Amino acid sequence: MSSAPTPTTPARRAGTLVHPGVLRTEIRLFRREPGALFWIVCFPALLLAILGSIPSFREHDEALGGLRLVDTYVPVTVLLGMILGGLQAMPQVLTGYRERGILRRMSTTPVRPAALLLAHMVVFAGAALVSALLALLLGRLAFGVRLPAQGFGYALALLLAVAAALALGSLVSALTPTSRIAGAVGSAVLFPMMFCAGLWVPVQSMPDLLARIVGWTPFGAAAQALNGAAAGHWPGWSHLGVLAAWTVLLTAGAARWFRWE
Amino acid sequence: MSPTSAGPIVEVSGLYKSYGGRTVVDGVSFTVEEGEIFGVLGPNGAGKTTTVECVEGLRTPDAGRVRVAGLDPVAEHDRVTRVLGVQLQQSELQAKLTVREALELYASFAPHPADWRPLAERLGLDSRLGTRFAKLSGGQKQRLFIALALIGDPRVVVLDELTTGLDPRARRDTWQLIEDVRASGVTVLLVTHFMEEAQRLCDRIAVIDKGRLAALDTPQGLIRRSAGATVLSFTPSAPLDEDALAALPGLASVTHKDGRLTLSGTDETVDAVLTLLARRRVTAHQLRVTDATLDDAFLDLTETSTP
Incomplete structure (x- = not known):
């Protein structure tokens, strides 16, 4: 919460937190954002299609334990949509809602402004999951990438990764006063996060030390958990634990510093 | 309920x-x-x-x-x-x-x-x-x-x-x-x-x-409270001396502009001005008497609290 002017914590108030009308509105508004739709939902699959069409990406590599490069890029593109959305789209929207008085306007109605933030996060999480599903399906149908052998573990890692992306985006929004700054901070965090997820070098191809360091970051851990589950292992508890710990930390930070005005 | x-x-x-x-x-x-x-x-x-x-x-x-x-x-x-x-x-x-x-x-x-x-x-x-x-x-x-x-x-x-x-x-x-x-x-x-x-x-x-x-x-109450609740303006046929004007009861302000005189005050001020004009045999051309607006009252009210 901010310093002096906002002692009224909307979270304290009784009222509707999940409002179907607000959720429907946010889904509608999201569908009117061609930029966000493209980058979050379509771009990751498109990138996978481009990479997969390069012949060398479809050759088995002993260094990758017999996998092809295109196999290693499926988890990367699965994570890409949520990273792009969580750092580029979501913080700007949430900060903009505060900056332009939309949250304030809503706090004078029986619906809490938190319902608007929550609805937007739900929409964003849905889009990130659709994006992940598209990448998985494209990999399977176009390039014969096997679907994750450990499905339940894969789903768990995926959900945790979405939660971490939501928390990271919320923290960026909490710490930035205007949507312009939110955009700038989001971009600055975006590139290291994409690197850790393995966009430039998949984690399997990273030197051992680097892979271990990256494993301590949210999306590095997510990538390794997804890789494990794809190969049929239960994703390591250490990776899932790192992801969960980041989610808790980032959420706590966002809740601590988010200002309603 | x-x-x-x-x-x-x-x-x-x-x-x-x-x-x-x-x-x-x-x-x-x-x-x-x-x-x-x-x-x-x-x-x-x-x-x-x-x-x-x-x-x-x-x-x-x-x-x-x-x-x-x-x-x-x-x-x-x-x-x-x-x-x-x-x-x-x-x-x-x-x-x-x-x-x-x-x-x-x-x-x-x-x-x-x-x-x-x-x-x-x-x-x-x-x-x-x-x-x-x-x-x-x-x-x-x-x-x-x-x-x-x-x-x-x-x-x-x-x-x-x-x-x-x-x-x-x-x-x-x-x-x-x-x-x-x-x-x-x-x-x-x-x-x-x-x-x-x-x-x-x-x-x-x-x-x-x-x-x-x-x-x-x-x-209306706010307007009545203001010092210059009524505004009177006219062009006198002959100049009126300052002392006589200053002595008007309830007068809040006097301004001269291009030979036109604008006075603000109370209803009593208006009566006194008319009496003065009659006594001096001065004709008031284009005489206008208007109530002050809330604007005037507001300026009055918010000015008094200025140090």
Whole structure:
């Protein structure tokens, strides 16, 4: 919460937190954002299609334990949509809602402004999951990438990764006063996060030390958990634990510093 | 089951609010009766908006008591939002939300919403239902916010700088709408720095200056209080000497301009001027006697508290 002017914590108030009308509105508004739709939902699959069409990406590599490069890029593109959305789209929207008085306007109605933030996060999480599903399906149908052998573990890692992306985006929004700054901070965090997820070098191809360091970051851990589950292992508890710990930390930070005005 | 059908619908007593050591509202008290149009008038930065934000439950008072329909706007915020409609001075909606969607959405928040169609028609928004918020003109946005304030069928509506950004015709239409709203039994709390609006609409006006209540009266009462309540102007056929003018009873001000004399004061001043003219056999050409406006009264009231 901010310093002096906002002692009224909307979270304290009784009222509707999940409002179907607000959720429907946010889904509608999201569908009117061609930029966000493209980058979050379509771009990751498109990138996978481009990479997969390069012949060398479809050759088995002993260094990758017999996998092809295109196999290693499926988890990367699965994570890409949520990273792009969580750092580029979501913080700007949430900060903009505060900056332009939309949250304030809503706090004078029986619906809490938190319902608007929550609805937007739900929409964003849905889009990130659709994006992940598209990448998985494209990999399977176009390039014969096997679907994750450990499905339940894969789903768990995926959900945790979405939660971490939501928390990271919320923290960026909490710490930035205007949507312009939110955009700038989001971009600055975006590139290291994409690197850790393995966009430039998949984690399997990273030197051992680097892979271990990256494993301590949210999306590095997510990538390794997804890789494990794809190969049929239960994703390591250490990776899932790192992801969960980041989610808790980032959420706590966002809740601590988010200002309603 | 209204908790306070007997008492005032809005009650503010000893309200005090400061930000970082700067006192913004300093002991303001007033009550608004059900069915009234009550004005909160004051210069920019006088503490008007902070006062009504405490009524809306958007801010917590440092000291004092605020009640809306007998409810505490902070502790019972949820219940207050069901009886209070609010138009904020500065707020926006999602850029790509259409007028229809905004009306439907905000109607869905209320337990017993008003029908938004006649409301939209009344506010001239019916031809703009498919338009996105970002594409609306300033006046259309303003009218949409008035509609959203009324859509929950509130008992009290707070309108903050209602007609800012409206052209004169839209402003007059809006004033008519406010009178209709009151006629339908809704109490109106109107924040403004626009005198003509306050004089035309308000039953009573609280003048706030530097965080304090400078006066609380009907518009006519406020005008009568001002030192120069009546203004008299004419072009004398022969000059009148300064001493005779200065001796006029109740005189507040004298100005000469291009041979025209303008005096302000009380009804007594007017009588004395006419007597003086008759005695000196001076003819007053183009004589005009007008009541002072709320503008004059306001300047008077807010000037006296200037050190």
